[in-house]
Amino acid sequence: MATGSVEKRARVAPAAEPATVLECRDLNVHFDTPDGRIAAVNGISFDLKRGRCLGIVGESGSGKSQTFLGILGLLASNGHAVGSVKLHGEEILNVPRRRLDAIRGEKLAIVFQDSITGLTPHKRIGEQLSEVLTEHRGLGRTAARAKVLEMLELVRIPEAEKRFRMYPHEFSGGMRQRVMVAQALLCQPDVLIADEPTTALDVTVQAQILKLFKGLADHTNTALVMITHDLGVVAGLCDEVMVMYAGRVVEHAAVDELFYAPRxxxxxxxxxxxxxxxxxxxxxxxxxxxxxxxxxxxxxxxxxxxxxxxxxxxxxxxxxxxxxxxxxxxxxxxxxxx
Ligand SMILES: Nc1ncnc2c1ncn2[C@@H]1O[C@H](COP(=O)(O)OP(=O)(O)OP(=O)(O)O)[C@@H](O)[C@H]1O
Ligand code: SF4
Ligand SMILES: [Mg+2]
Incomplete structure (x- = not known):
């Protein structure tokens, strides 16, 4: 009987590991300032897998945002990124601007804490969201409009048809953040980076938006990076977590491991x-x-x-x-x- 159960177990194939989408190796980010060189990110390595959620936690100034801004080529002009970042095997760190713009539109999306800075104030919401599809996916105007309306409904924007014609300032903070989530997901990116996406919002809206994020990312099999101060968010959403201190990873483990047996x-x-x-x-x-x-x-x-x-x-x-x-x-x- 014992042998039978061993055989049975042996026949069960282990669950296949999801494919690696993004591979970051020995990433360093520094800033040159009049007072000297600031080592903001020091030797960070990690893999992002399809459909998985990686949480990044650490105090203010620990290098969470600069890690991903470095990856996305969005550092301030005094910043420099060194190391290797591969997206589906293609090196993307410090590649020419045009290539990065294309990658950012199609494969890597980021949602920031402050939704107002991510939206163009003088353009109607519908117009700016449609552009994502006409410019990056080659859709015609009518098809783009239909897709945007569908996405606005998916992120639970009420009266999407009416909202389509409104400007960002006519939306509440929570609703603007939903629009940002919709915008980030429109091109079905392979990687979605959420940098404190709900910090500016009240607690109930935060919970709704985080749930939305996770649901949509699961639905599209997107790899999600959740940057946050809030370990509660990590516990609820993430599969694994990296803890950063002074620009370095000090601990990296599955969420349950980290919560129950921190090392x-x-x-x-x-x-x-x-x-x-x-x-x-x-x-x-x-x-x-x-x-x-x-x-x-x-x-x-x-x-x-x-x-x-x-x-x-x-x-x-x-x-x-x-x-x-x-x-x-x-x-x-x-x-x-x-
Ligand atoms: N342009 C810059 N010049 C000099 N130092 C910079 C520049 N931009 C960022 N830094 C420094 O890099 C360090 C890491 O910043 P980062 O924004 O990654 O922190 P963070 O972990 O995201 O913090 P927070 O939780 O407050 O968002 C900080 O000490 C910051 O002051
Ligand atoms: S015990 Fe560990 S965390 Fe504490 S100072 Fe020593 S090396 Fe650092
Ligand atoms: Mg930050």
Whole structure:
């Protein structure tokens, strides 16, 4: 009987890993400023898989946005990205502007926190959304209009026909954000990057929009990157998560692993700050101290000045990201958290 069950198990093929869409290797982003060089992103590597959602968390200034702005060729003029980023095997880091514009329209879309900056104020919503399809997909005006109306309905914009003719300022914040989601998904991108897409909105609207995101991304098998301060968002939406500190990934694991068995002191600190229904808010503990100056990163672990477990080696030697368990990487000199 035991043998039978082993045979049965052996016959069950393991679930196929979804295909890798985007492969980022050793990405660095720095900014040259009058006060020196700022190392905003330092040696980041990850894969994005079709239909999966990767969460990126970390305090303000930890390099979350610059990582993806670097990938998309959208850094400020004093910024430089170095490394390798492949989309379906094609190198896209620092390729000429025209090629990047085409890729951004068709394969990689980003939704920012502030929907007003993503929309052109003097153009009607319908017109700007239709352009996405006429310019990038070669659709005629009538076909584009029909598709835009369909998408507006999908993101639950009421009275889509009427809204089609309205200007961005005539929409509420929540509705503008839905329009941004619709715009990003119109070309059915392979990768959708959402950079704090709901921070400016009230909590109920946030939840609706995040659900919408996930539902639409699942529906179209898009790889989703969710950049957020909010670990609650990660828990609800993401499959895996990368925790960033001072421009580096300090922990990378499946969401359940990271929540139930964090292996980096910083992640544990973030989890302790997270509001939970079973804990009163006074029990919340912000991590004491400040992140380091990115213009003068220490030789050792950047988290050492704030780490309750720091020991001699931490000041002298920077921990590298290595596997602590299958699929669970962390950058810390401790074998295990005390
Ligand atoms: N043009 C620039 N010149 C110099 N430094 C810059 C420039 N743009 C960004 N930075 C620095 O890069 C670092 C990383 O910024 P980034 O925007 O990625 O942070 P973030 O993790 O997205 O933070 P937040 O959660 O506040 O959005 C910050 O310290 C920021 O000050
Ligand atoms: S390497 Fe040392 S200082 Fe850094 S997180 Fe681990 S224990 Fe703390
Ligand atoms: Mg940011």
């Amino acid at each position: 980096h002191p910083y992640t544990r600190g973030l989890l302790a700050c997270m509001p939970r229904a079973d804990r009163d808010s006074e029990a919340l503990t912000a991590i004491p101290g400040q992140p380091p100056d990115l213009a003068a990163l220490p030789a050792g672990c950047a988290f050492a000045p704030r780490c309750p477990y720091a020991f001699e080696r931490c000041e002298a030697e920077r921990p590298t990201l290595s596997l602590a368990a299958p699929g669970h990487a962390r950058a810390c000199h401790l074998e295990a958290l005390p």
